[in-house]
Amino acid sequence: MSMLALSGAIEAGLLFSLVALGVYISFRVLNFPDLTVDGSFPLGAAATAVAIVSGINPLLATLIGTGAGACAGFVSAYLNVRFRILNLLAGILTMVALYSINLRVMGRPNISLYGEETIFTPFDGLLGLGIWTNAVVLLAIAVAMKFAVDWFLATEIGLALRASGENPVMARAQSVDNDRMTLIGLTISNGLVGLAGSLFAQSQGVADVSMGIGTIVTGLAALIIGETLLGSLKVGWATLGCLAGALLYRFFIALALSAGFLGIQAQDLNLVTAVVVAVAVVLSRARRKHPLHLRTRLQRLFARPQGQKGA
């Protein structure tokens, strides 16, 4: 793998670790399978790109992208808590609507940020890191967001959010308004995803209306890999897992691409991601239900029983 491919993989990994943090809040903490993500990611990119090309300060443009993502999350949550639309459907509705909205926001299918000043530009000369500049800036942002999420989930509101996701009946009995928690949680979750989209557009130099496809699955892949590696019981480890999982995932994807493993090409990425998530979910469930399940099965498969020798 070339250095360029490696730095690219690390950048993508760090970007998707933000998505994974968002997905952690919705899927895990809140227990809300939110599919808004595939729409809020390109929305963050689109809003930021439009803001940047119209001359708005990149930092402010990034905040605008983040805020746009947050609004999308709020809409999904509102559809669910106000109109009692099934959580999956609420996310899908917002996601589908966002496709049109993103086209409207950009006015065309994509916007190039080539030559525009981005949030990374000031660091170009400053750090003298060459191709690693974006990765270092993204690392700082991802780590900051990890600790921000850790902190938030340890606050009074964060604790109420965790209780609401795990045991809504108990949460209510402790005066937690579950609907409010869904609104807060999805807003923050999609804010993180919008931030990821915004930074993605700025680091790749383009915002594209179709860039969102598969975002949720990649976020889930990162989340599950992280949980498998570091466990999910403690918030701090789970969020660290989001970073590690996303980095590892993108690293191995880049490795497979560069080595031509199984003839995998860039267009196969979503298929690979979907397969990885499906397998990971099956494996982790098997492990939870029957510890040693797979191992004993394999052992039984390979260790020929004594009595059957020569039979």
Added chain:
Amino acid sequence: MLSICDAYVTFNPGTPIAVPALRGVDLDLAPGEFVTVIGTNGAGKSTLLSAVAGDVRLDRGGIYVDGHDVTRWPTERRASLIGRVFQEPRAGTCSSLTVEENLALAASRGGRRRLRLALGRGAERARLKEHLARLGMGLEDRLGAHVGTLSGGQRQALSLLMATLLPMKILILDEHTAALDPGAAATILALSSEITGEQRLTTLMVTHSMRNSLDHGERTIMMNAGRVLLDIRGDERKGYDVPDLLALFKKTTGKAVEDDQLVLA
């Protein structure tokens, strides 16, 4: 302190499977009064308690707590006035949160939750430990343990502490010892009496044991088919024993108590 007036609840109304669970319940609890509730399965005991807590809405009638008409309040709003322990130890606590985090959640009940760290330090933590030590379950040394790792008895003791941590008006206990082994059940029951006595809490406790219903609190009501059938208190109650309750049930309903669970103990 607590008034339930002419309460009606029907589940699945207007369908072939409609169940009239409460059919005109009137009940008044004086401040500090500890009332035990018994009745056969399906009598409406849990529905009554859920109606007080807010999880079940009344079709007719009203519920008043400490002068507030709470009939239309959602559960989370009533929670500032009402503490509750569920039958299932897992229902009243959060498995993935630690003992201390569960308590912190209870400590902010009824107030406005903010963006500040939920866990206190120093004095606040020492106070929590003191509370936990009183439960006699060794939980004071396990502040950081995830509640999922605790025994049913420990979880129920924690639920009880969480329900009563802050000053409130009404305590609701729905067969909160039914899922425990006899030893743990006795401990939790003793703790409940101790805490309610100390804080002079107005309490509604459902139990499946006639013995317990007479041994705890100062007033016993028996429910049947969505109504309050018997209401025994004061000197009258002192003379009562389990057979008297059974006989009274038979006399009023014309049927013997068939519910095995109820006769036990």
